[in-house]
Amino acid sequence: MDIVKVLVTGGAGFIGSHIVDELLQHGHEVTVVDNLSTGQLQNVHPQAKFLKVDIYKDDLNPVFAQGFDIVIHHAAQPNVPRSLKEPIIDAEVNILGTIKLLEACRMHGIKKVIYASSAAVYGTPVKLPIPEEHPLSPLSPYGISKLTPEYYLRVYHEIYGLRYTILRYANIYGPRQNPKGEAGVVAIFVDQFCKGQAPTIFGDGEATRDYVYVGDVAIANRLALTAGDGETLNVATGKKVSVNELVRILLSITKKDILPIHGPVRPGDIVHSTLSNERIRQVLGWEPQVTLEEGLRRTVEWAQAQAALEEV
Template identity: 50%
Template sequence: MKILITGGVGFIASHIVDKLIELNHSVIVVDNLSNGKKSHLSLRAKFYQVDLLDESLHDIIQNESPEIVIHHAAQIDVQTSLRNPSFDATVNINGTIQLLEAIKTAGVRKMIYASSAAVYGTPLYLPVNENHPVQPLSFYGISKHTPEHYIQVYSTLYGLDYTILRYANVYGTRQDPQGEGGVVSIFIDKLLNGEQPIIYGDGEQTRDFIYVQDIVEANVAALSRGSRSIYNISCNQQTTVNELLLSMCRILNQPYAPEYKPAREGDIVNSCLDNTTAIKELNWLPKYSLQDGLRETCEYYYKLYQEA
């Protein structure tokens, strides 16, 4: 199968590329290299350095004629969205519309879209299922949710099949603490460099952490399942930020001594996604415990630190 992936040299999507190639799919990667690292790109993938808003995207998709498009290219930082909502909307909303227009013209069969737990806002109940009201607390949450509506209407008007995956807090190897800003990679970077990790708020806020390889398997499952549906992709478990850092300190044999700062605007206090529907309909199951995923991630970064 020929599959095109946007943002394919980024943290999550580069792992998906590797898996698809392992499964003998033909993979085309589109990325503007604003955040991702080209060193993450598989030599067996065809690569186009192009922005979603570039007119050449239409020609690329038309000429390559992929059967499925997996859409990960995005502005993903909550704080950036609050500082510059126009930029956030341009990338995440307008960029997706341009991609959908190209998909429509090229006759792509299906789109898999990487959405976010941020669309839900403050939970009215936990765990949050897919029927929970959508009330984003940040512009990022709005800009990740809005494309869902566009995808659904393109499906209704033009017959595009789709699967929308709303990710919990993803962590793992290749996550850039300087760019993509996942708390796990930021903590590891601080601990390995002998710096004091910063926790915003009291650290008792909870997140549902899911390892990147479990996200990969959800995307693979969506290639053939989940038609015209939305799924939470999570571990369905709450972990406090304090617990997270303590576990990482133990793995890296570092003292637990965080610096606490005021909570940040737009951050949700507690988050946990119900993954029951994904388990049932995608025939998918998260395989990594938090400890196993953290250990693999910490070992990866420790090796890089030793080689530097």
């Protein structure tokens, strides 16, 4: 495969940095732009070029003048509660920031955009597992702001010929996920178990989610460099895992004897969410490589190593 020059927005973040690693491992040239609002410089691979840039506030022309083939777009306001408190900021970053990016792509002859969307675009499931053609009814400003750029991508393709692949992520977990703020439940639980703290389960713990290891997500992005044009694809395992099962596995890995605390069900929480991955299997030839047990073990080991570094 030819070397591709890739710009990864949000490449200092949790998912973006793993994508950077995957691309470099396969010989591609990678430039990262990130404003470091949630990303961390230490996440960026030393072989990647790093530019501190805010895609919404800064002029993108000097960045794009360096010449890229493909843009992988992960820079975003990722916090659902913040989108409820500050919907204007959420829309500025996720919608207007993406439009600015697409304009730069148009003006500088970018061949393709790979866009990180979210299961949040679906809202409450009417069938499980959720296929890509499921009704789109987001329940938060965040869900709306992740869905809206999908329409812009299709329009930029129709009018300007800009190729795209949209990847709708299930619940991504793995090393480098920050347990603070709007983190995934895995990052929060791992952090608590490593500190000997009891995790809080909201409700009876039988709510289910679809957990995908971040390294598998990185592979999906790499495969989309050369396939999946014009496609919208779920990145998911298609397997439902309850919160209770998640806790059971983590207790086994960490060898902790901690009883979780049960709290009331949070208003607005979806009870069950699992995404179908049949389409991405067909289109990209992608399938999850890392089992939940193995992915959680890697995540725990990373968290323990981080804790050891902080103690030094």
